Amino acid sequence: MTISLPRTLHAPLNIRWEPLPDDFVLPDDPVESTLQPLLAAALREALELDDRIPAHCLIASNFGLCAVVDGKTIVKAPDWVYVPRVQSVSVGTVRRSYTPNLEGEKPAIVMEFISATEGGEYSIKPSYPYGKWFFYEQILQVPIYVIFEPDICCLEVYQLQEGQYKALKPNPEGRYWLGEIGLFSGVWQGQKAEVTAPWLRWWDESGRLLLWGSERIAEERLRAEQAEGETLQERLRAEQAEGETLQERLRAERSEAQLQALQERLRSLGVDLGPD
Incomplete structure (x- = not known):
């Protein structure tokens, strides 16, 4: 699936990379599904146990990504995000948010897990407060956008090509190669944390499952x-x-x-x- 965004829909954006104001109130949206945090934690766990989380990278879930667009602060919190390299922070400092191009590189991968309540993962709304798809594609320009709907076991992976997301095709095993992290991503059906469901898993280049x-x-x-x-x-x-x-x-x-x-x-x- 490719969502085409006509360039005539919006004027050129004035994007600035500024730190989040201290008094900015971050959205405190409730988690739409109890499976969502488990999915995010499982993805990180497998990477960590396989020693694939360098000290300089950032992996987070429901974590605010910031930009100032046309003078307005925009924050979107993907269900899972991977940033290859970020600047270190002082010992004891807790990140409230992350501003790409100011605090480090832009995210390489963002993921959204769709629950029964559709949360606008496909929204290309080109005006404030902007749709998620538009924000990741046109503002942050994240190379890989993953949308996973566990209820129907549907995984979609999009790659930024010539300024727009285009759907990638899986390999014969139904997995997608994500060069930004050097791993395949795919769906695995089974049990974890006493929950039987479709899970997102990692496989290395040889096909070995990260446990x-x-x-x-x-x-x-x-x-x-x-x-x-x-x-x-x-x-x-x-x-x-x-x-x-x-x-x-x-x-x-x-x-x-x-x-x-x-x-x-x-x-x-x-x-x-x-x-x-």
Whole structure:
């Protein structure tokens, strides 16, 4: 899907990158679905456990991205955002928001998770307060825009090409290559945090799934059980070999005893067996 935005719909925008005023009241919209924060946390968790979160990058959810457009401060809070490089802040400072091109690079990826209540993820409204699609495409110019609707297991990925978002096509496995983060993104059906649902997951270039913490623990437990089983098998094989050796020894001792008994019997009958 491509939403074309005629250039004649709006005059050139006057965009400035300024810090959010201290007295600016950030929107405190309620989360539309209990799954949304779980989706965002799961995406970060897999990256963190695979050591793919450099110290200089910013990953956040429901976090305000700011710009001043035609003199008005605009803040949009995507459900998930990835910024490759940001400026460090003082120890103890908590970011209230992020202004691209002032505090670091612009976001490389933004994601929106659609719930039953449509939140304007496709809005191209070119006037204040601006639609999300318009804000990410025309104002921030984010290279990758992901829209995921778990209720119907629908994933759409758009790439900024010549100033407009155009839909990407998935690979044969239904995954999308996101060069900005060096991973594939796709839908995985299963359970996490006692919730069975479609989840957004990461795969590396070789097709390896980036695991969550619970999956890593299960994998380690399985490896330990397999190693224990292999050790037990080795012990059983060693005991079996020892048993076979003992049996051979017993057979040899029995044969020697039988031979000696026969020789003694023959001598008692006067048979000269000659020297031993």
